[in-house]
Amino acid sequence: MLGGDPIRGHVETMILGALRAGPTHGYSLIVRLRELSEGAFDLKEGTVYPALHRLERDGKLASGWSQESGRKRRVYELTPAGEAALSSERQAWVTFSRGMSGVLGSAP
Amino acid sequence: MINGPVEAFLAELERHLGRRDEARRRAYAEVKEHLYDLVAESRARGLDELAAETDAVDRFGAPLALARALRPARRLRRSVQVGGALAAAGTCIMLALSAFGTSAPKSGTTVAQPLQSAAKRAIKDVLKSPSGHTAAAANELPEWCIRTIETLNAENSDTQILVALDPRTGRVVSWGRNVNGYAAGAVCRVPTITSKYIGGLRFAAVDPNRPFG
Numbered sequence A: 001m002l003g004g005d006p007i008r009g010h011v012e013t014m015i016l017g018a019l020r021a022g023p024t025h026g027y028s029l030i031v032r033l034r035e036l037s038e039g040a041f042d043l044k045e046g047t048v049y050p051a052l053h054r055l056e057r058d059g060k061l062a063s064g065w066s067q068e069s070g071r072k073r074r075v076y077e078l079t080p081a082g083e084a085a086l087s088s089e090r091q092a093w094v095t096f097s098r099g100m101s102g103v104l105g106s107a108p
Numbered sequence B: 001m002i003n004g005p006v007e008a009f010l011a012e013l014e015r016h017l018g019r020r021d022e023a024r025r026r027a028y029a030e031v032k033e034h035l036y037d038l039v040a041e042s043r044a045r046g047l048d049e050l051a052a053e054t055d056a057v058d059r060f061g062a063p064l065a066l067a068r069a070l071r072p073a074r075r076l077r078r079s080v081q082v083g084g085a086l087a088a089a090g091t092c093i094m095l096a097l098s099a100f101g102t103s104a105p106k107s108g109t110t111v112a113q114p115l116q117s118a119a120k121r122a123i124k125d126v127l128k129s130p131s132g133h134t135a136a137a138a139n140e141l142p143e144w145c146i147r148t149i150e151t152l153n154a155e156n157s158d159t160q161i162l163v164a165l166d167p168r169t170g171r172v173v174s175w176g177r178n179v180n181g182y183a184a185g186a187v188c189r190v191p192t193i194t195s196k197y198i199g200g201l202r203f204a205a206v207d208p209n210r211p212f213g
Helices: A011-021 A026-036 A045-057 A080-104 B004-017 B022-044 B049-060 B063-070 B113-128 B135-140 B143-154
Strands: A061-068 A071-078 B094-096 B160-166 B171-179 B192-198 B201-206
Touching: A011 A026, A011 A045, A011 A061, A011 A071, A011 A080, A026 A045, A026 A071, A026 B022, A045 A061, A045 A071, A045 B022, A045 B049, A045 B063, A071 A080, A071 B022, B004 B022, B004 B049, B004 B063, B022 B049, B022 B063
Parallel strands: B094 B160, B094 B201
Antiparallel strands: A061 A071, B160 B171, B192 B201
16 A cells, blocks of 8 residues: 555545546545555545645535435535646646656566 | 543644634534544444544544644735734734724714725725735834734644724734633724635724723
8 A cells, every 4th residue: 555755746636536436525535545546545534635625725626515314424526627637637647657667667 | 521532633623723714614524524434434344432433533643733734725815924924824813993082973873984994994905015914013013912923823823813903094002812702902892893804814893982892
């Protein structure tokens, strides 16, 4: 499982990517990230919530309260600006990973 | 009495985050619901209550750090500064109309237009000045006041400093440390004519003709 420096700087992109599958609340988002990454990313709540709030302040996410099984939860979803940011980040990542693959070469 | 790690965590978070605006109340509510989800998940996996709660709060980290990260960002581009040193976090500046030389209106009447206009103008002046405060205020706040504000902001304290300005002249007439919503000192229970809330700062102009509590 990855953590710390390799993750830092990518948390917001991860959140945008995970919300591509549809709106959800913080608890489910963390579970989704863990599942999508096959266990590589287990982001802590203390990391995710500030990032969610930052993304919402930046206009990339929108949120609202939702009632679920008698509990109130804050559900987040991508805005058009969030979709655009995700698309841009995805492209940047493809370029980066292609470059790194070239530099590192294939596994022996 | 606080029972368990989750309640203790929430109490600390509330203390550091505060509840003075919708954003903070919402952040608190989100964290609270999520904590209970985590506890329920751990209990379903067989952990006892204490272990489940301890795990849950561990995932959120220290309440102070979380509160700082969740506080709404300042919408003001420039921090309110006094002598270049006043950081915006946790500081509330109230503009109080001075009672000097003003005649009291009849009780039950609305605030006279010139006073209301002066109040609005004073707030605008503070907001649009290059350093975020009136030049007169910067020059007139005593050094020990500036040092106290610096210290409180370095601690990221939620303690508020109330500074009373005469909007007619921009001069400081009083200041005090906000204790439970009131300034210790000359300005207490100041009734508000008009106010502007921006980010974590509240600018309020107060009617000097109504009695202070």
